[in-house]
Amino acid sequence: MTLIAQSIALFFLVAGTAFSLIGIFGFLRLPDVYTRLHASGKVSVFGVVFLLIAAILLTPLSAWKGLLLIFFVLLAAPSVSHALASAAYKTGIPMARVERDDLKGKLEKSGEEG
Amino acid sequence: MERILDITLWVVLGLHLLMALIVVWRVWRGENSVARLMGLDLASTLTLAVLVIVAMLRQNSIYIDVAIALAALSYISTVAIAKFISDHKVF
Numbered sequence: 504m505t506l507i508a509q510s511i512a513l514f515f516l517v518a519g520t521a522f523s524l525i526g527i528f529g530f531l532r533l534p535d536v537y538t539r540l541h542a543s544g545k546v547s548v549f550g551v552v553f554l555l556i557a558a559i560l561l562t563p564l565s566a567w568k569g570l571l572l573i574f575f576v577l578l579a580a581p582s583v584s585h586a587l588a589s590a591a592y593k594t595g596i597p598m599a600r601v602e603r604d605d606l607k608g609k610l611e612k613s614g615e616e617g
Numbered sequence: 618m619e620r621i622l623d624i625t626l627w628v629v630l631g632l633h634l635l636m637a638l639i640v641v642w643r644v645w646r647g648e649n650s651v652a653r654l655m656g657l658d659l660a661s662t663l664t665l666a667v668l669v670i671v672a673m674l675r676q677n678s679i680y681i682d683v684a685i686a687l688a689a690l691s692y693i694s695t696v697a698i699a700k701f702i703s704d705h706k707v708f
Contacts, residue, residue, distance in 0.1 A: 509618050513625060516673075520629045523666065527636045530659060531643060536651050543655050547662040554669045558681065561622070565678035572685050576665075579692040583658055586699035591651040593703035 512560035519553030526550060534599035536591045540584045547580045623674075630670045637663040654698055661691035 522545055529542025552573050559569035592606065637660055644656035665684050672680035701707050 506618055509622060513622060516625055516629055519666075520632055523633065523636060523663070527639060527659070530640065530656075536649070536655065539652070539655060543659045543662075546659060551662060551666050551669065554666050555681075558669045558673050561673045562676055562678050562681070565672065565681050568678060568681040568685065572669075572681060572688060575685065575688055575692075579688060583692060583695050583699075586696045587651060587655055587658070590654070590699040590703040594649075594651065596649060596651060 508560045512557040515553045515557040515560070519550050519557065522546065522553065523550030536596050537588060537598055540588055543587075544580055544584045547583075548577060551576050626670060626674050630667065630674070633663055633667050633670065637667070650702055651699070654695065654702065657698075658691065658695045661687065661695075665691070 526542045526544075526546030526549075529545065530539055533539045533542055555569045555573050555576075559566050598604070640656050640660045640663060644653050644660065647653035647656055665687050668680050668684040668687065672678060672684070697707055
């Protein structure tokens with residue numbers, strides 16, 4: 504395989520692992536559930552997508568499957584974070600430092616239909 | 618160049634498995650159910666990353682199909698459990 508493709512894949516491999524490490528570090532250190540969602544989002548979006556780009560470059564016959572998985576991961580990650588955040592908010596998990604809480608009074612009205 | 622790639626792949630595989638262990642330990646010690654659910658979602662994403670690395674190591678693209686199935690399953694189960702936690706009913 505050409506040297507250029509391998510070096511690009513190596514770069515994406517290292518970048519993906521770096522993002523996963525940062526995400527896991529954030530997951531362990533951040534104060535409460537809501538801020539921790541940033542970290543888990545980063546891992547599942549940047550970490551896996553960069554690894555997949557490296558996989559597309561390295562493994563044979565994996566171009567279209569890799570693109571499909573990249574598309575699916577990029578589609579799934581935000582909605583998972585949203586589902587987790589709304590579950591956390593509805594079960595009343597406190598925020599570490601509340602700057603603004605726009606949803607405070609409104610949730611009860613929308614609770615019946617939701 | 619092949620040598621460097623192989624070594625990096627093995628190191629990256631070890632790192633991801635270590636991270637998965639840390640996340641599972643954190644799920645074990647989780648303070649509330651949503652934090653635990655987030656840890657599970659993170660662990661499945663890391664397993665997905667491990668699958669992709671194994672696809673690169675074995676030079677066989679069947680592992681990416683497995684990763685697609687894992688991504689779909691983990692997405693649906695996490696959203697279903699999150700809905701169950703917030704409303705105590707899924708549908």
